[in-house]
Amino acid sequence: MIKPRSTQSPPTLTLKRPTGTPMNETGSPHRAAADWSIARRGDSITDFLTDGSIVRLCAALDEITPARFHLLDADGMEVVPAQSPDDPEPWTVRPIRDLPDGEDVIRAPILLGDRPIGAFVVVPDGSVPTGKRCLLRVVGEQLASLSAEFCTEASQMRTRIRELEALFRLSALLTTQADTIDQILRTALALSLDVLGLDAGSIVLFPEDARGIREAVPEVDSEAEVVTRASINLSERWLSSTLPLSAGRVFDRLVLEGHTLAIPDLLTDPRVLAPERCEREGLRSFLSAALMHREQPIGVIRVYGRDVRTFSVEDQRLLRSIGEQAAVAVAQSRLIETEQREREMERQVQLASAVQRRMMPRDLPEIPGLDVAARSEPSRRLGGDLYDLFEFTGGSLAMVIGDVVGKGLPAALLMSAVRAGLRAHAASTDTLERLVSRVNNDLCRDSLPNEFTTLWVGAVDPATRVLTYCPAGHEPPLLIRPARPREPLTRHDVSSLCIGGLVIGINPDEPYKTMKIDLRPGDVLVAYTDGVTDARNFQNEKWGWDRLADAAVGALNQHPEAGASMVLDSILWSLRRFVGLSPQVDDETLIVLRVLPE
Template structure:
């Protein structure tokens, strides 16, 4: 009779725990409830939940141990065997079992005598963790403890999976919110109105592959009436390159405000980026100055090319190479003299990032610069924005249903 009433009380305690776990909204309090309830219901000295991290194939816990987070491979020790087999494992003498790893005891000062280890399984039969109950206070774990820990573990597995899914969703929402803010900030760096400079028509456009991009364009008027125009392309795309590009834009703006010497400006930006960027990062960039009095364009291209120059008089297009190397690679470098030429009415100068000509079709073939050259020539009499739209349409038609895998940025200049 006493044993029966004790078991009923145990099951009621498990049922009460199930209700409490269903109301839990955070992982750490949930784990604390589980471990605290296990001490009472199972009559043990310690209980530990190890959560399974499927991204790293590790088990981790920090609640019961009282030390910094403990992590180990999900194929190690008794807990690892429970993950592998999906079976409850009873160890009556821990230190006599070769599978037992005493490292946690050494770290915590705890002495494990006996244990039951049970895999925690979600509603889709997926392993979400492991529960270990250690040192039965009345001696050894018995058959009833086995049944009770199975029932206990089934409730915990479902609750833990639910909580992990909730936290994953919340983290995803937070990341999406942060990316949305980053995207809004980055889009705020793009010029909000058309460039105004006598004798020229200028249009720019940007479409990142992700929420944020690693390309940008910019134009702004200097005090002397000239117009600075830039395009920059950081390696990769996403939030990291987006931060690099934001820095690059700020450096160009600050440097152009202090000097008209393109070599000096580029050298300053390059040296600062060399200080900030890791070894595997760099930026290709185009920096130009439009002079309305001369009707001229001066530019330096730091590893950014090819550039496309259409000449009305000869009705021809040239592909011009970069005349410098990428930024952020070599500090204290010598820069070549800028290119400088006068544009005649109808002449075009087109700068794009490599997402245009390196885009791939279903056969893994690139659009290439020749097709882009032919398209620019075909659209040479259209407004600058129409030329950009035509190039974008060409990319869309070329790649078909494939997702955009690189940022697209274009800058088109026409002498009017």
């Protein structure tokens, strides 16, 4: 019987009579132990023998024919039945004895493809007539042909086994989330060298943002943009060179187009850019395949042999399969790394959001005669709206509301800087125009021209009820003042404060001016950001200034003595009913101030 067996280093077939063979400790000829891990191709008939039936057939033919049948292995050793039942195999090898030379000796080589892996040698007796000698030749050649057929089938099965096992070992990486890209690629490279019987190699990756072959492999004689992520048995001089193996990187383009590149001898291929470099490194044969994932180039696997070698179709198919599996593993590893970065970013955003919430005033100032409420609801975890309430010069109540350009983390950082500047300068400034001007100077100095902020700052003196305010490009607050006591409010009772001033962060020399208005008992002031009035429903209608005014008026008509917090809640409830389930697209911030009756 013949089936795949152990492997040895490739010998050279010879029919010369050998002088001996290595012996093991038991005195039997030494041979490699069976290894089913990933078997390389068989190079001798002994790599395919199992129960010794073909050896016994030779012995039987010796008995029934007028000739001696000898089975030789690739080293020219004779394969004979085992002499002792204690031998590990039912057959053994020994130096052939008394093999005559001459035309009468029939030699029938056993070929695996074009490689001889053994031979049948038939030595007829001297009395055999010519006709029977021809018959013996046919028998010997048929035995060799039949053995070659079995060995070929066994070799093909062995090839498929090593391919499947290699791919199984590599596909296991896809389920190992702990492996980094470098670990995956080094394992894939070592596996390729092992199963193909090659000596050196590397795997290079293209930039992750490369889209298409042209971006991944420009037609230049430089590989400066590629990164070698795995290498085995290549010198630092070879790896550090940016010179590609082929002129214009034609080899890489070929494999990315779907070809598997096989070069028997790098020193004679005219496409090789610097053959002397390959000779200095000791590289002769070359095999390369692409790492592609979803039609996007990821990299290239390159493996080398120290000797000239013609690669089989099976070799090329195996490397291409390994490249495909490695590409999937790299893509998955990159996805895992991206998810880890996103989780870490989400954690950082959560921490930043908590810090931002702590920066908002938790305890509102209690000023006699004034009732105030405020709320901010960011559209994302981090918002760009700001508000603040604190005591200002002379015990007045300072109110600040603003809107930083943009959204998300950049807007949140800018908002924090503006709020910190307001608090810092408020302690040493006695007027609102100076306060806004200093914050504007800070922002112009520390930010880009497209990083600006709308701002409205007001201060109410509780003794005189005078509201002094300084607008800087922000929406003017609403003032609700009953025109006729004890009568329901209408929209005619709602007005906007004056607009003025340029947004801060644009012009450091911008002059900011303050305005004043006398507040009366029962007045309600509503300051807001554009996220409130710009909110939209499913019909894409804006909530707008009119609906904001109607919501505030409706709250006061329903509860004439409502405090600032109740008015604010009622406005937000009206806004939510209008928007419905439409997503919030901008930060929404409100400050409501009510002047209490005397």
